[in-house]
Amino acid sequence: MTSQELFANICRKKSFLCVGLDTDLKKIPQHLLNEEDPIFAFNKAIIDATADLCVAYKPNLAFYESLGVTGWQALEKTVNYIRENYPDQFLIADAKRGDIGNTSEMYARTFFQHFNFDSVTVAPYMGEDSVKPFLGYEGKWVILLALTSNKGSHDFQFTQDEGGERLFEKVLRKSQEWGSTDTLMYVVGATQGSMFADIRKVAPEHFLLVPGVGAQGGDLNEVCKYGLNSKCGLIVNSSRQILYAAKDETFAEAARCEAGKVQADMEAILRSNNLIG
């Protein structure tokens, strides 16, 4: 998918919502545990209930890996289900991988060939050759961690060098030598709302994937105030608040209701910024 196609989807759906499929057996409605594949049954219901309200889905790999082979199979089924039924969705493997070149190449093959994800989140610590193998696939994206939504982001990401540049800024600046606005996005946590102005100084054109709205406490309006650009430039993720809106048989309906609230807020924001008519 190109950035232009992604922006077109955003305008058509009046939404830049990503639903994070952080599916946890301990949190899904307990009646689903009788299903042959509870994880997939839950995901399918959530996807069917939200697909017209969002432009992206983001399974976090940790939740699937923790179940071993069973989880891996549920992930395969989920990705295939979205591809077949909602081909306009942007699919993000939230994997936060990154290794030496020949190993990153294996990870890229996993997420782009074995699975058919559009993008994968990558950790920048190991530098250029750990990121580049993910950039060699036509139409596929790297979403590089820049400024994350968690408390620990303050441990290293704000470290300032002798010239006053902070580590997350160096990641943003340096990585732009490796990919374009059609192959590279950045993770910027919603909990760092006011930092979006600084981010946009270094990366004005790139799409940003924004976790942390909802359960983690980030504010959508603040993110948009500083982060929106002329092609939207934002994909805002919500996971727990949508997935676990209800714990009984109404869970899919409740998830749709929560996603709908976020979509309505996004529509208003897109409209007031003249990005849609």
Add this chain to the structure above:
Amino acid sequence: MTSQELFANICRKKSFLCVGLDTDLKKIPQHLLNEEDPIFAFNKAIIDATADLCVAYKPNLAFYESLGVTGWQALEKTVNYIRENYPDQFLIADAKRGDIGNTSEMYARTFFQHFNFDSVTVAPYMGEDSVKPFLGYEGKWVILLALTSNKGSHDFQFTQDEGGERLFEKVLRKSQEWGSTDTLMYVVGATQGSMFADIRKVAPEHFLLVPGVGAQGGDLNEVCKYGLNSKCGLIVNSSRQILYAAKDETFAEAARCEAGKVQADMEAILRSNNLIG
């Protein structure tokens, strides 16, 4: 496993070798492709041929994930085989994971509960709450990326802050607040041989996992000159050079021969440093 037990294994086996199980279907002897599970068949032969010459095995997850469910099953069988037949081996999941707290907790569960690894490699970029969930398991270890063996390590890891501290030094210093010498090791690439002196200034007591000897060009003697401490303090990994020493039916024998050369070098080093009698 405690650091004392690991050191005892090193002294008994006269080796601080880790064999990296980066098993690639394209590189293993082609006659194994007729086996029901070629990856496991290869690993089993390599393990049986090298177990008395090494103290640790390190499967890199990328190689297994790239095969989907099949790879995941081969990894489970490999881990179980080592646990049952060679219980003194230190098992490293080379996964380079790291995510926000509740997600890192899922990864920790995967590697320490679903699998029975002793340790997992973790990327430091997201800070304390991304690392700590891995430290909550009795007898288990985090191996944190500090200074990696690849070219890209120069992009961010050497970034110097206003006080002159480099990022890898900050990672070493700060993370010591989160774990002890019995729960925390560091990845330091062998290709950065002379840097071991600087590493030992900040982390004199910790075990270091050292990739990059062999195919990547690192030098064992230089690593040991600067990196060895009074309890050895080093686990040196070799993958490709051992695994793919021969491509025909003599592969296991050839792997044993390569591992034996490294072990002999290590024995001489341990002896000349009076760590064994």
